[in-house]
Amino acid sequence: MPEGHSVHRLARQFDDVFGGQVLCVSSPQGRFAPGARLIDGHRLVSSHAHGKQLFLGFENELVLRVHLGLYGAWSFGGDEEFSGASSIGAPRKVGESEQGPDTGEGPYAGPPEPVGQVRARLVSAHGWADVRGPSACEVLTIEQAALIRTKLGPDPLTAAAGEFEQSKGRGTPAGHQSAARAARKEFVSRLAARRTPVGIALMDQSLLAGVGNIYRAETLFRTRLDPFKPSSKISSRKAGVLWDDIVAIMADGVRDGKIITTHPEHRGEGPVWPENAYYTYQRQGRTCRLCTGQISMAEAAGRKLYWCPDCQRPARD
DNA sequence: CTAGCATGATCAC
DNA sequence: TGATCCTGCTAGC
Numbered sequence: 001m002p003e004g005h006s007v008h009r010l011a012r013q014f015d016d017v018f019g020g021q022v023l024c025v026s027s028p029q030g031r032f033a034p035g036a037r038l039i040d041g042h043r044l045v046s047s048h049a050h051g052k053q054l055f056l057g058f059e060n061e062l063v064l065r066v067h068l069g070l071y072g073a074w075s076f077g078g079d080e081e082f083s084g085a086s087s088i089g090a091p092r093k094v095g096e097s098e099q100g101p102d103t104g105e106g107p108y109a110g111p112p113e114p115v116g117q118v119r120a121r122l123v124s125a126h127g128w129a130d131v132r133g134p135s136a137c138e139v140l141t142i143e144q145a146a147l148i149r150t151k152l153g154p155d156p157l158t159a160a161a162g163e164f165e166q167s168k169g170r171g172t173p174a175g176h177q178s179a180a181r182a183a184r185k186e187f188v189s190r191l192a193a194r195r196t197p198v199g200i201a202l203m204d205q206s207l208l209a210g211v212g213n214i215y216r217a218e219t220l221f222r223t224r225l226d227p228f229k230p231s232s233k234i235s236s237r238k239a240g241v242l243w244d245d246i247v248a249i250m251a252d253g254v255r256d257g258k259i260i261t262t263h264p265e266h267r268g269e270g271p272v273w274p275e276n277a278y279y280t281y282q283r284q285g286r287t288c289r290l291c292t293g294q295i296s297m298a299e300a301a302g303r304k305l306y307w308c309p310d311c312q313r314p315a316r317d
Numbered sequence: 318c319t320a321g322c323a324t325g326a327t328c329a330c
Numbered sequence: 331t332g333a334t335c336c337t338g339c340t341a342g343c
Contacts, residue, residue, distance in 0.1 A: 003324050052325075070325045071337040117337070133337040135325065205326085212324045259324080281324085302331080303325085 002068060002089055004051055004210020005253030008157050009098075010074060011049035014056060017076070017127060018044045024123040025064075028114035028130075035139040036120060038062055051152050051209025053136075055145055063145040066120075069135025078127020079108035098257045152209040153190065154183035156247045157254060180247075188239040191231045198234060198242075199227025200301050211246060214281045215253075217306040218261040219245050221279040226314045227300070227307050266290065280306040 002010075025040040027033045039058045046057035056064040068074075073089020111121065111128035119137050122129045131137060140148070158179055187208050194201050201207055202216045211219075220227050223242050225234070234242070249261050260277045266289045267276035279289055284297030284306055293310035 006324085067325080069336080070323060071335090072325095073337085133335095135327090135335070203325090214324050216324095 002052070002073075003212035003215055003250075003253070003259070004049070004155065004157055005250050005259070006089070006257075007049040007052050007054055007068075007210070008254050009257060010054055011047045013076070014044070014047040014054070014129070017078070018122065018124055018129070019047060020044065021124045026121050026123075028118040028121055032120045032137050035064075035137070038139045039064060049155075049157070050149050051155050051205055052212070053148070053152070053209075055149075057142075061142055063140045063142060064120075065136060065138055065140055065145060065148065066131060066134050067136035068131075069133070072131065072134035074129055074131050076127060076129050077111065078124075152205055153207045154186050155209045156183070156243065156250050157210060158183050184240060184243050184247075187243045188236050191234065191239045191242075192236060194231040196231055197228045197300075198225055198231045199305055199307075201231045203301070203303065208243075208246070210250065213303055214259050214278070215246065215249060215261075217281045218259070218279055219249060221308060221312060222249070222261060224312055226312045227305055229314065262289065280308060282306065 020043065022041060022043050023039075025036045027036045039060070039062050042062070043059040044056060045059050046055075048055045048057070052067060054064075054066045056066075058064070066072075068089055075089075108126070111123055111130075114121065114130065116132055118130045118132055119134055120131050158176075190207050191198070191201060194207070196204075199216065199220060202211050202220070203213070219242060223238070223245050225238070225242065249259070252261075253259050258273060258277070260272060262272075262276055262279060266279070268289070270276060280295050283295040286295055287293070288295055288308045288311060291308065291310045293308060295306055296309050297304055297306050299305070
């Protein structure tokens with residue numbers, strides 16, 4: 001599934017293309033038909049990402065919550081009013097990123113016939129959005145949506161989202177800075193309270209929201225942390241460094257629309273994307289970009305974990 | 318053609 | 331820990 005950076009781009013995309021507009025909402029597949037009826041014909045008034053979840057607020061005080069899970073993806077299309085990336089979701093092959101816009105042939109004549117299992121379709125005067133394969137797609141009250149968000153940890157992209165809010169004339173710089181500081185502090189404090197390995201902790205959305213398998217592997221390498229080190233044994237200084245690194249690489253992800261974590265001086269021959277994008281993710285058995293050792297891979301809590309045993313030594317910190 | 322896999326998460330035992 | 335949700339691409343018959 002897309003990690004947090006993709007969902008933040010999605011939130012921005014919805015705001016840009018559908019914000020303030022009345023939407024026709026349907027469920028071509030049928031499974032979302034009851035929910036679609038609740039918001040069909042209502043105006044989209046807010047679009048927000050928290051971790052990997054997207055919250056679309058409608059004028060009738062209902063909220064559409066979408067979590068793409070492992071397979072979900074959104075696709076967009078429409079007339080020239082539609083700009084930017086038009087397919088955001090689960091990659092189908094290694095290194096896949098967002099697809100170009102579907103502008104169709106000739107004048108825009110409405111959305112195409114649904115392809116595959118389209119759970120929900122949103123349509124405005126200028127374009128459409130389809131979501132397929134989400135693990136969650138439901139309509140909630142504002143209170144229900146807020147309750148779900150209280151169960152999520154701080155989102156490293158809160159600060160980056162703040163820049164976006166400012167560009168839209170909302171919020172204040174000081175407010176965002178203090179919110180970003182609070183998020184950092186909360187992460188450091190929550191991490192110290194856990195005995196689970198840091199490599200497991202980073203995947204827990206109640207600790208911090210938005211990090212997935214790629215960002216986990218990459219930030220642990222960049223900060224030279226042993227994935228198996230108990231979270232509570234990491235110093236608060238180091239935990240802060242870890243948070244700052246996550247913020248940096250995820251903000252880059254929002255900017256670029258893909259995950260690139262390598263520094264230029266550590267890249268080999270060939271294009272940056274995708275073969276030079278990562279330090280450890282899916283590089284098991286290959287030579288580390290920084291030392292002469294090999295990248296390792298192990299299954300941990302049902303997910304594949306990648307790391308360099310030499311660069312991320314247990315005794316390093 | 319089919320089995321296997323994927324940047325998730327929840328539920329049951 | 332393992333099954334399950336659920337979609338589509340890919341490697342391998």
